[in-house]
Amino acid sequence: MAKRRRKFIQCPNCGYTFEEVNNYCPNCGQENHDLNVPVKHLVEEFFESTLHYDTKFLRTLKYLITRPGYLTEKFNLGQRASFVPPFRLYVFISIFFFTTVAVFASKNFVVSDSAGASERLKTTDPEAAARILQADSLARTRIGFTFGDTAVVASSDTTDLIINEEVDSKFRSFLKNEEQSRQRLLKNISFMMFVLMPFFGFILYLFYRSQRRNYVEHLMFSVHFHTFVFLLIMFAILLEVIFPTISTEGWVFLISTAYLFFALRYVYKESYLLTAVRLIPIGFVYLLSLAILFVTTVGISVLFS
Numbered sequence: 001m002a003k004r005r006r007k008f009i010q011c012p013n014c015g016y017t018f019e020e021v022n023n024y025c026p027n028c029g030q031e032n033h034d035l036n037v038p039v040k041h042l043v044e045e046f047f048e049s050t051l052h053y054d055t056k057f058l059r060t061l062k063y064l065i066t067r068p069g070y071l072t073e074k075f076n077l078g079q080r081a082s083f084v085p086p087f088r089l090y091v092f093i094s095i096f097f098f099t100t101v102a103v104f105a106s107k108n109f110v111v112s113d114s115a116g117a118s119e120r121l122k123t124t125d126p127e128a129a130a131r132i133l134q135a136d137s138l139a140r141t142r143i144g145f146t147f148g149d150t151a152v153v154a155s156s157d158t159t160d161l162i163i164n165e166e167v168d169s170k171f172r173s174f175l176k177n178e179e180q181s182r183q184r185l186l187k188n189i190s191f192m193m194f195v196l197m198p199f200f201g202f203i204l205y206l207f208y209r210s211q212r213r214n215y216v217e218h219l220m221f222s223v224h225f226h227t228f229v230f231l232l233i234m235f236a237i238l239l240e241v242i243f244p245t246i247s248t249e250g251w252v253f254l255i256s257t258a259y260l261f262f263a264l265r266y267v268y269k270e271s272y273l274l275t276a277v278r279l280i281p282i283g284f285v286y287l288l289s290l291a292i293l294f295v296t297t298v299g300i301s302v303l304f305s
Helices: 039-066 070-076 086-108 117-121 126-139 165-176 178-207 215-242 249-268 272-303
Strands: 109-113 141-147 150-156
Touching (some): 039 086, 086 178, 086 215, 178 215, 215 249
Antiparallel strands (some): 109 141, 141 150
16 A cells, blocks of 8 residues: 655755655655644554554465465565565564563573482582582583473583583583573574574575575575464463463474475475475474574573573
8 A cells, every 4th residue: 555645845854856756855865755744644644554564464474374385485476565574574473472482481491400409409418419519510411491391402411521610610600590591591592593594594595406596585485484483382382371281392393394394385386295305304404403503502601601
């Protein structure tokens, strides 16, 4: 829907004389739109533009959820005006996603020493407690994210390793300040996911290089896919909050995999069989990259704690 403009004859900023077609001043770039009008007109404009954006957003959301790959295909064909731009959509959804995680699922981010250490510390003398704490922190550490009954864990068995005092001190500090460490981990994971998107686009670029597509096309696929996954996980978290007895992580994995399959099939125009054959190594490389990035993120969170 075109914006209805109240145009000037001359630019109030630089004095340039407008032509009818000028929506912006060719000389200074200021918008050719008079805002010095009654408040009623500004309010009407606000609701009109908001309603228009809401309609576009709802349309984009509908196609993102119900038609895997459709938005990517439209973007690649240059048919973009009817939909929310991919990165803007991702940022908008990710804000709600990480807010949902922080409010409802942050307790699932486990930042602690080895299981059972705290219980044993209660029943020992101070010197023994110190020895147990040192042995447990060096022998087995556990930092991870649990979703339902499934855990993604960064662990280390360092009994036979000599850890320098500075790293050991940072790690102890990270374990001690559990709430602060959890928040730092959440923040770093949000950045990790932003890094993962272009990397997944590069994975697709390598697997589909025979199609001679520009990298941007693969990147837009990655943006739309991760946006859908954020929506799916957010819905699953809220579902488990409402129904604590149900477990959704298996469904999240299956739906994400199925969505990726149909999106690849729609965008890259290959047969179902060939798409399935490609999906296996693509999925493996993606999950491996996710695990490596997660462990790296934990390490950086510890070192800069």
